Amino acid sequence: MKPRDERADMAAGAGAAATAGAAEPIVVADAIWKSFGPVTAVRDLSFEARPGEIIGLLGPNGAGKTTAIRVLSTILPPTRGKFTLDGIPHTRPVEIRRRIGVLPESSGFPLNQTGGEFLRYHARLFGHPAGRAREVAAALLSEVGLAERASSPIATYSRGMRQRLGVARALVNDPKLIFLDEPTLGLDPAGQRQMLQLIRNLARQRGTTVILSTHFLDEVEQACPRVIILNRGRVVAQGTVAEMIRKAAAPRTGRFQVPSEMQETALTALKGARGVASAAYADGHDGSLMITLDEASLVTAQSGGAGMSGAITALMDAGVPILSFELEGSRLSDAFFSMTKED
Amino acid sequence: MGSESYDVARSRLGGSSSRPGWLVVAGQEVRDLWLGGRGPILLFAFSLLLSVITYLTAANKELNLLDQKDTVNLVMQVTLAVGVALALLLSADTLSGERERGTLEALLLTPLVPREIALGKLLAALTVWPAVVAVSVPYAWALRIGTGLFTDAVASAIVVGTLVAITFASLGVIVSIFSSTNRLSVAVSFFAFVALVVPTQLPGGLGKGWLGDAFSRVNPLTAGAHFMDKVIASNHSWSQDASWLVSPILAALIAVTVAAVLAGRLRLQGGMGR
Numbered sequence: 001m002k003p004r005d006e007r008a009d010m011a012a013g014a015g016a017a018a019t020a021g022a023a024e025p026i027v028v029a030d031a032i033w034k035s036f037g038p039v040t041a042v043r044d045l046s047f048e049a050r051p052g053e054i055i056g057l058l059g060p061n062g063a064g065k066t067t068a069i070r071v072l073s074t075i076l077p078p079t080r081g082k083f084t085l086d087g088i089p090h091t092r093p094v095e096i097r098r099r100i101g102v103l104p105e106s107s108g109f110p111l112n113q114t115g116g117e118f119l120r121y122h123a124r125l126f127g128h129p130a131g132r133a134r135e136v137a138a139a140l141l142s143e144v145g146l147a148e149r150a151s152s153p154i155a156t157y158s159r160g161m162r163q164r165l166g167v168a169r170a171l172v173n174d175p176k177l178i179f180l181d182e183p184t185l186g187l188d189p190a191g192q193r194q195m196l197q198l199i200r201n202l203a204r205q206r207g208t209t210v211i212l213s214t215h216f217l218d219e220v221e222q223a224c225p226r227v228i229i230l231n232r233g234r235v236v237a238q239g240t241v242a243e244m245i246r247k248a249a250a251p252r253t254g255r256f257q258v259p260s261e262m263q264e265t266a267l268t269a270l271k272g273a274r275g276v277a278s279a280a281y282a283d284g285h286d287g288s289l290m291i292t293l294d295e296a297s298l299v300t301a302q303s304g305g306a307g308m309s310g311a312i313t314a315l316m317d318a319g320v321p322i323l324s325f326e327l328e329g330s331r332l333s334d335a336f337f338s339m340t341k342e343d
Numbered sequence: 344m345g346s347e348s349y350d351v352a353r354s355r356l357g358g359s360s361s362r363p364g365w366l367v368v369a370g371q372e373v374r375d376l377w378l379g380g381r382g383p384i385l386l387f388a389f390s391l392l393l394s395v396i397t398y399l400t401a402a403n404k405e406l407n408l409l410d411q412k413d414t415v416n417l418v419m420q421v422t423l424a425v426g427v428a429l430a431l432l433l434s435a436d437t438l439s440g441e442r443e444r445g446t447l448e449a450l451l452l453t454p455l456v457p458r459e460i461a462l463g464k465l466l467a468a469l470t471v472w473p474a475v476v477a478v479s480v481p482y483a484w485a486l487r488i489g490t491g492l493f494t495d496a497v498a499s500a501i502v503v504g505t506l507v508a509i510t511f512a513s514l515g516v517i518v519s520i521f522s523s524t525n526r527l528s529v530a531v532s533f534f535a536f537v538a539l540v541v542p543t544q545l546p547g548g549l550g551k552g553w554l555g556d557a558f559s560r561v562n563p564l565t566a567g568a569h570f571m572d573k574v575i576a577s578n579h580s581w582s583q584d585a586s587w588l589v590s591p592i593l594a595a596l597i598a599v600t601v602a603a604v605l606a607g608r609l610r611l612q613g614g615m616g617r
Binding site for chain 1: 361362364367368371375379444445446448449450451452453454455456611
C-alpha cells in the first residue's frame with residue numbers, strides 16, 4: 001500500500017471514530033486491577049472504546065498490556081474493578097467471549113492441521129453448523145489472503161501467514177471487538193504492512209473495534225487514531241496521538257542551520273526570542289544552533305509550534321537567512337519515552 | 344467477506360443444527376489422535392506385544408507353562424493394563440499439551456466453559472480403550488480353544504476396563520488441568536499408575552495379608568484385575584465376585600465427578616493459583 005492510501009485510511013478511520021463518538025461505547029473499563037500475589041500487573045485501568053475505533057495499547061515490556069487484554073477477554077478475572085463489553089458485565093464471560101475475537105501474543109497453532117481445518121474447527125466451537133463453518137472458514141481465508149494455502153498444513157506457513165491465520169480465527173464469530181496482542185511481532189516489513197492494512201480494513205469495512213497492543217510506535221502512528229499508554233500496569237495517558245504528544249511535555253529542542261558568518265547575530269536573536277528558553281551553538285560553531293523551547297510554549301503549543309515560530313520570527317527580524325531547521329521531540333515516540341521513562 | 348454474510352452467520356450462531364461444544368472438541372481430538380498417526384502407532388505397538396505373548400504361550404509349547412485359561416487371562420490382563428495406561432497417558436497430554444503448544448488460550452477464548460473442553464478431551468482419550476480391546480479380541484479368539492470362555496473373557500475385560508479406563512483417564516485430565524508442562528503431567532500420571540500397580544506385585548509385601556487384600560479391593564485397577572482373574576481363570580460366575588467391582592465403579596464415579604469439578608479451575612498458566 002502507498003503512503004497516500006495509508007493517510008486516506010487513517011482519515012477514514014478517524015472519521016469513523018468521530019462518527020462513532022456519538023455511539024454507545026462497546027467497552028467500558030472501570031478501575032480494573034489485576035494482581036498475581038504481591039505483583040500488581042494492571043492498576044486502575046479505565047477507558048472506553050466505541051464501535052469502529054482502532055485503539056493502540058502502548059507500553060514497554062512488562063507494562064501490563066497482555067494482562068490487560070487477558071482480563072478484558074475474560075481469560076483472567078480482574079482482582080478489582082469491573083468492565084462491560086457491548087453492555088454485558090464481566091461476570092458473564094461466556095457471553096462476552098461470543099462477542100470478541102482475540103489474537104493472543106505468541107499464539108500457538110496445531111501444526112498438523114491445515115488452515116482450513118483449523119478455522120472450521122474454531123467456527124464450530126463458536127456454534128456454526130458444519131456447512132456454515134466451511135463457508136466462514138473459506139471466506140476468512142480469502143479475506144486474510146490465505147485462500148490458496150487453505151489445504152496446506154499450518155507447519156508450512158510462514159510467521160506472517162500464521163499471524164494472519166490467527167486474525168482469521170479471531171474473526172470466526174464476527175466479533176464486535178477484536179484484541180490484537182503484538183500482531184506484527186516477528187514479521188518482516190512487508191508482513192507488517194499487510195497486517196496493518198488488514199487491521200485498518202477490519203475497522204473500516206466491518207465496523208469492528210480494534211484494540212491493538214504493540215510496542216512498535218510507528219505502527220500506532222500509522223493505524224491508531226487513539227492510544228492508551230500503560231507503564232507498570234498504570235494508564236499514564238490516553239487520547240489521540242496529537243494529544244499524547246502535547247500532554248507528554250517531552251523536552252523539545254529546535255535545531256537551526258544559518259550561514260556561519262551570521263551565527264553570532266542568530267544566537268543573539270534566538271536568546272531573545274519568544275518561547276525560547278535557551279540557545280547555544282551546536283556542532284562546532286559551523287552555523288549550527290540549538291534552542292530549547294520554554295515550558296510555556298510546551299504547555300500551550302501544538303507540538304511546540306509556538307516556540308519554534310517565535311524563534312523563526314526572531315531570526316527573520318534579525319535578517320538571518322535560515323538554511324534549515326528541525327523540531328525534535330514532536331513524535332509519538334518522544335511522548336512515549338517521556339511518559340514511560342524509569343524514575 | 345462482507346458484513347451482510349456475517350449478519351447471517353451471527354443469526355445462525357447457536358442454531359439448532361450446531362453440535363454441543365464438548366462434542367466438537369471430542370470430534371477434533373479423535374481426528375487428531377487417529378488420523379494424526381499417534382493412535383495407530385500405539386495400537387501397532389500393542390499388537391506387536393500381544394503377538395509376542397501369543398507366540399510364546401500358544402506356539403511354543405516348551406516355553407508355555409500356563410494352561411489355556413491362564414493364557415487367555417494373561418492376554419486380557421495385559422489388554423487391561425495397556426489400555427488403561429494409554430488412556431491415562433493420552434489424557435495427561437490433553438490440556439497441558441495445549442498449554443505447552445500455546446493453543447490453550449485460543450480454546451479458552453471460545454464460548455465453551457472449561458468443563459466442556461475437558462469433557463471433550465476426556466472422551467477422545469478414552470477412545471483408545473475400545474481400540475485396544477478390538478486389537479486383543481482376535482488374540483483371545485485364537486487362544487480360547489478348549490476353554491469355552493471367550494465371551495466371558497472379553498465381556499469382563501470390557502466392563503472392568505471401561506470403568507478403570509474412565510477412572511485413570513479422569514485422573515490424567517485432573518493432573519493435566521494443573522500441570523504447567525506436558526512433561527510434568529505425563530510424569531505425574533505415570534508415577535500414579537506405577538504406584539497403584541507395583542505394590543501388588545511385590546513378593547511378600549503389600550500383595551499379601553490383610554493390608555494387601557484391602558489395598559487390592561480399594562485400588563480399582565487391582566480390584567478389576569482380580570475380578571477378571573476369577574471370571575476367566577477360575578471360572579467364577581460374575582455374581583460370585585461382584586464385590587470386586589465396587590471399587591472400579593465407585594472410583595469411576597468419583598474420578599469423573601472430581602475431574603468435572605476441578606475442570607472449572609482450568610487456567611491458562613496451570614498451577615493451583617487463580
